[in-house]
Amino acid sequence: MSIHPLPPPKAPTGLGRLPVAQWFVLLGVLAAVTFVAGVVIxxxxxxxAAALNPSPDLAAHLSRLNAALIxxxxLLLGLGVGLVATVRYAVLKPIDQLTAQVRTVAGGDFDHDLHVDRxxxxxxxxxxIDSMRARIVSAWRVATDQAEELRRSNGELEQFAYVASHDLQEPLRKVASFTQMLEQRYGPQLDERARQYIHFAVDxxxxxxxxxxxLLDFSRVGRVTGERSVVDSGAALDRALENLSATIEDAEATVTRDELPPVSGNELQLTQLFQNLIENAVKFRSEAPPRVxxxxxRDGDMWEFSCSDNGIGVEPKYADRIFLIFQRLHPRDVYPGTGIGLALCRKIVEYHGGQLWLDGEGGDGATFRWTLPMVGGEG
Structure with a gap:
């Protein structure tokens, strides 16, 4: 198996820039020079001493001393040669072998075995190291298989989205329209219960x-909505408010704002993000007129946005549950909706590389905060 090579290693610094072999050569040269100097001395x-004409006894002692020194x-010369051979074949050569094997693996051949005997x-x-390599390769293969399975599953989901957007909605429109036509044509002949059944069917x-x-909007995030670019978040908010103008007017809501910066993102998705959060703030309002x-x-290299309201709020214990798809805290007849809005908002924010969370306590309104990346080089 060959995959992308690893990045080059960091350059050594200080004395580490000299390879081990050169250190041994340098020390060996110094030892040899010392040895030769000792022999010469x-x-x-x-x-x-021999030129001084010593006595016979002293001369005999000098002879024995010279023999011992020889x-x-x-012995020192033999030990030095043995040490050189040992270092060469028992240390330096195995290090070279292991280094070559590691370079092969780092070059992208992750199936190459790593092994030295001494x-x-x-x-x-x-x-x-070879055990770690084997585990990494095994995990990588599993991840590759899962990624392939995920791509296949995404393809099936895209096909399902197409079917849902066309083949499923057309029968639903027919059911609703023909049921309404049935009520219009045979209304006088129907009793109250029949009209109630028709209402349930249409609803x-x-x-x-x-x-x-x-569901289609949720599945499209990050897939078919275009590339990221520099987006004026204030303009995205304006479009969201324009789409919600009737809802805001009916609820007598007031929406205020800070001066919003440009961000790196997708314009359509950011508009949808503002629209869903403001719509939720207006929907889950208290008895007082909604204020949003x-x-x-700024938070480092990110912008931290917030959407605060004076509505009914959310209890802290539900801070994570509200972002799960299809999770509802209130009955549908009290607060209508599909339970996908906040899950869609979190998916949009995470697609942009940010985070979305609830910051607030129940009873005093709710504050949602999310981060979006700054435009490159900003600030």
Whole structure:
């Protein structure tokens, strides 16, 4: 299996820039120079001592000392050669092998085995690294299979969305329209219960159409609504208020705002985000006329927006549940809707790389906060 190579390693700093082999060569040269200097010094001193015509006993002692020094120097020379061979074949060569294997894996061939036989420390290290490589490759393959399955599932969902938008809505429209025509034509012949059944049928068909449309909007986020660009969030809010003008007027609501900045995002989705949050603020109002404020402040490299109202609020224990699709806190006959609005808002914000959360306590209105990325280079 070959995948994208890993990024290049960080450059070493300080004394670490010199490879281990060069360190051994440098120390070996210094040891050899010291050894040769010692031999030369000993031979020079022995020659000078012999030139002094020492007594026979002293001369014999000097001879034995010279022999001992020769043996010692020979042993040191043998140990030095043995040390060089040991370092070369037991340390440096295995390190080179392991380095070459790691480079192969880092280059993208993640099926390449990592293994050295010596020394014991490097053998253990290579075993651990190879075990990690195997686990990562296994997890990557599982993730690849899941991603492929997810792409296939998304394709099926897109096909379902097409069917829902066309093939399902047409029968619903026929059910609603023909049921209404039935009431208009045979109204005088129907009793009150029959009219009630007709009303239930029409209302169910309309609610199903609304649910299908909301599901389509939810599935389209990040898929068919266009690329991101620099969006004037104030203009997006204006379009949302224009779409809600009748609702706001009927509820005698007041919507105020801060000066909103440009953000990096999708214009249509941001308009939908403002529209859903303001519509919820107006829908879940208290006895007082609704007051909604759209605020913004800077938070690092993000803009933090807020939508505050004076409505019935949300209890803190439901702060996470309200963002789940189809989750409702109130009966449908009290507050109509499909239960998708806030889930759609969170999906839009997360698609833009931000977060949406509830910041408030029940009874004192509700405040929703969300973050959106700044325009590149802003500030």
């Amino acid at each position: 000993v031979l020079t001193m022995s020659t000078q 043996v010692v120097f020979a 020394p014991a420390e490097l053998a253990e290290l290579s075993s651990h 169910g068909a309309k609610r199903m159409q609304l649910l299908i449309n909301d 404020h759209i605020g913004v402040r």
